[in-house]
Amino acid sequence: MSRKQLIYKWLWPFEKLVILAVAISAVLIFVFSFHVCDGSSMYPTISDGDMCLFYRLDTPARGDIVSYKTPSGIKIGRAVGIAGDRVSIDHEKLYVNGYEQESFYTVPGNVAEHTVKSGEIFVVNDYRTDTSDSRKYGDISLKNVEGVYFASLRTGGVS
Known part of the structure; x- marks a missing residue:
């Protein structure tokens, strides 16, 4: 496994959490x-x-x-x-x-x-x-x- 793939493997869950946090924040700011x-x-x-x-x-x-x-x-x-x-x-x-x-x-x-x-x-x-x-x-x-x-x-x- 290359270094780039290894970094992506470890960062992938954090990337999903950031996307989820941004989506929840947008709902809380613009909808509620x-x-x-x-x-x-x-x-x-x-x-x-x-x-x-x-x-x-x-x-x-x-x-x-x-x-x-x-x-x-x-x-x-x-x-x-x-x-x-x-x-x-x-x-x-x-x-x-x-x-x-x-x-x-x-x-x-x-x-x-x-x-x-x-x-x-x-x-x-x-x-x-x-x-x-x-x-x-x-x-x-x-x-x-x-x-x-x-x-x-x-x-x-x-x-």
């Missing part, structure tokens, strides 16, 4: 995104400190949990209104297309009924008293949506 939930904005669905996995190749539907970019960083919320939906908040109740939405919490503040524009979504936190969502930022452009919630790793209480 990871975010740690900071605060209680999505309580009780997602707790503070949970690591969440988001699927980047999906368009959010009504009711999906999404991660999205804001001027103050990445946020996590629930898409309650999609393009064409009429969304309003009145007397601490959320209405979508004229129907009251069930909620664990009241929704502080009022939002006059408006129609969500094409290419945008209306996002509200599950813990409704945290107003860092569409009540603060307005409709969220689909270009700013990082991904749709896929799964989470509970880390609450783990040190």
Whole structure:
């Protein structure tokens, strides 16, 4: 066996591992995104400190949990209104297309009924008293949506 063949024989498994690592990295970077939930904005669905996995190749539907970019960083919320939906908040109740939405919490503040524009979504936190969502930022452009919630790793209480 020549020296070249001997080197290839020993390097071949490492070459395959490098190719596998590059493929896995590409999937994790371009197909999924990871975010740690900071605060209680999505309580009780997602707790503070949970690591969440988001699927980047999906368009959010009504009711999906999404991660999205804001001027103050990445946020996590629930898409309650999609393009064409009429969304309003009145007397601490959320209405979508004229129907009251069930909620664990009241929704502080009022939002006059408006129609969500094409290419945008209306996002509200599950813990409704945290107003860092569409009540603060307005409709969220689909270009700013990082991904749709896929799964989470509970880390609450783990040190």
